[in-house]
Amino acid sequence: MKECQQELYTCESEFYPFGYSQNDYSTTDTFHLSENVTFYDERKSNFRVTTTGLLQFDDKFRILSPQLFPIRRYKYIAPYWANADTSRCGQLFYRQTNDPDLLDRAASEIRAAFPVHEDFEITNLFIVTWDEVGYIGSQNDKTNTFQCIIATNKGLESFVIFLYAHGKIQWTTANRDGGVDGLGGNEAVAGINAGDGVNHFTIPGSSTPDIINIDETSNVGTPGVWMLQIGKRYFVAVTSDNDKNNIVFEYHAGSDFTLTCMVTPTPPSDSEFRWSCSTGCVVDGKIGQTINITELRLTDSGDVNCSVFVDGFEYTSKPIELRVIDRCQPELCTCESEFYPFGYFENDDRLLRPAGFSSDISPSIDLSENFTFFDERISRIYVSDNGIIHFELDHSLVNRRVFSINSDKFIAPFWIDIDIRGNGQVFYRQTSDPDLLDRATNEIRKAFPMYSSNITHLFIATWDAVGYYSMHYDKLNTFQCVLAGDGYESFVIFLYAFGRIQWTTGDMFGGINGFGGDEAIAGINAGDGVNNFTIAGSSTPDIIYIDETSNVGIPGVWMFQVGKRNDKMDCKNLVKRCTGKCKRQYKQVRRSCKKILNRGSVCSGSCTAAVKKFLKDEVGNLIWHCGNPKGILRKIRNAYDKKC
Known part of the structure; x- marks a missing residue:
């Protein structure tokens, strides 16, 4: 048995007073506090104390075995979450108190640990003690003793104090959780969990054998003592320079305004700010107290919030709704509705979802009319789900990023490791529909005034809502490639739907959450070492903005002339x-x-x-x-x- 020395460790004698002599409760019923406790954004007044080392805010839900945080929906304060058993030994005690001496003690300890709260006053304490509790399946051979104190000042700010008696943390796991003699298996977890998937803290060693040494660890310099702030000192809200309403902002495509993360009181100047989206935007985790609305890359209406990090703690605003109105306006960008018609209703062919493979290539497609590609007459093409059209059946080309400008021939609207195994489709067809031929002819003549003939054949390939390798679909890309020709002159049109280019890299090429690594390439290569073009931003993070760039004055549209035969008949x-x-x-x-x-x-x-x-x-x-x-x-x- 470890011997407790007060100058080195936390001894049980230093616990806040507990037990029958303090008129503590000892049941596991829900307890109603006389003052609210601030738990992140919420005010709580009801607790359910459990023998498993948890304070639970909602008794409708219960997870039987300890798990690492974060856990959504469940709001927990967990000084030592493990399946204890008080039927053989030990006791659970709890009470609330406003005893002046205990209030002063707690306030002094919190001020010492958090100097920024030098004026903090406590008005209420809730003290819970697990005294020599055993584990399910034990024979009283090992017991644990620990304590949790919740301190609040009329519900404005709240802290928790965890105390672990030196030498009195003797087991980590119940038999039902795979433990043997109280050790191994699914071991204890300690920390706090807000239930929102964002705000949480886990004490190091949780869910590992090291948790048995929690009585020798600390975040405040006293072994066996952990203190955490669970209620906000800083209140965070989102404001805008064009709207005083901080609940709903209306966003029109092409709008340009700034969101500001307002914090009260003013945090230290070196505080970090971060923006995040629950839904509706592409770029998550942007840094800075202000952010331009265009930086969020909105794809649809959704919630946005900002966080500030002070003294190791995160304070997060309530989500604000960004309501997208006229998300895509044709005069400002290229909308998906402006794509050449595609899909099942157009009787398009499509790539099959490859089982067990990350990429797929179409069967050879025999063009009904030759396509002039620089000095070569092309009669057969292949479409790959990896955002590339090529002229030879080369499986290696679609899965590599290093190519030879002297040999590899391809047209690449967005060449990267696309994955359609779980979401998205790649459609393609050739057509001589008169209306579409007229449309292509007019668009090409406008971009290339020297062209005076008429387009006679189109090949349309569309990558619709495609995810990235390996089977990630939180972000999706939609783009189209049109091959247009008249048998002599030929053109390529790339169309990128505004807000629908949401990722740049899959896992195969070093991406994390769809970004970074070896990013997408867009362009054309004739394979002759001379004729090639790469769209600006390729292989860089800026390729995400390809839907806002153009070489013909229409954001999201790129056009290239790729062939012009001699007019003489052979x-x-x-x-x-x-x-x-x-x-x-x-x-x-x-x-x-x-x-x-x-x-x-x-x-x-x-x-x-x-x-x-x-x-x-x-x-x-x-x-x-x-x-x-x-x-x-x-x-x-x-x-x-x-x-x-």
């Missing part, structure tokens, strides 16, 4: 090599093609008539003899349409 390779009866006719077609279609002059009426005759007579004869090899009629008609 007459030599129009058809397969002809033999037999059609060989002579083929040569005549090729000569006529060169003469009429590649003359280089602006088409006139005589040119048009000559071409029509060419199509009707010479090509018609070739098809009659050779069976339209390689779709010659369509190719020549396309060439004619381009030329004339």
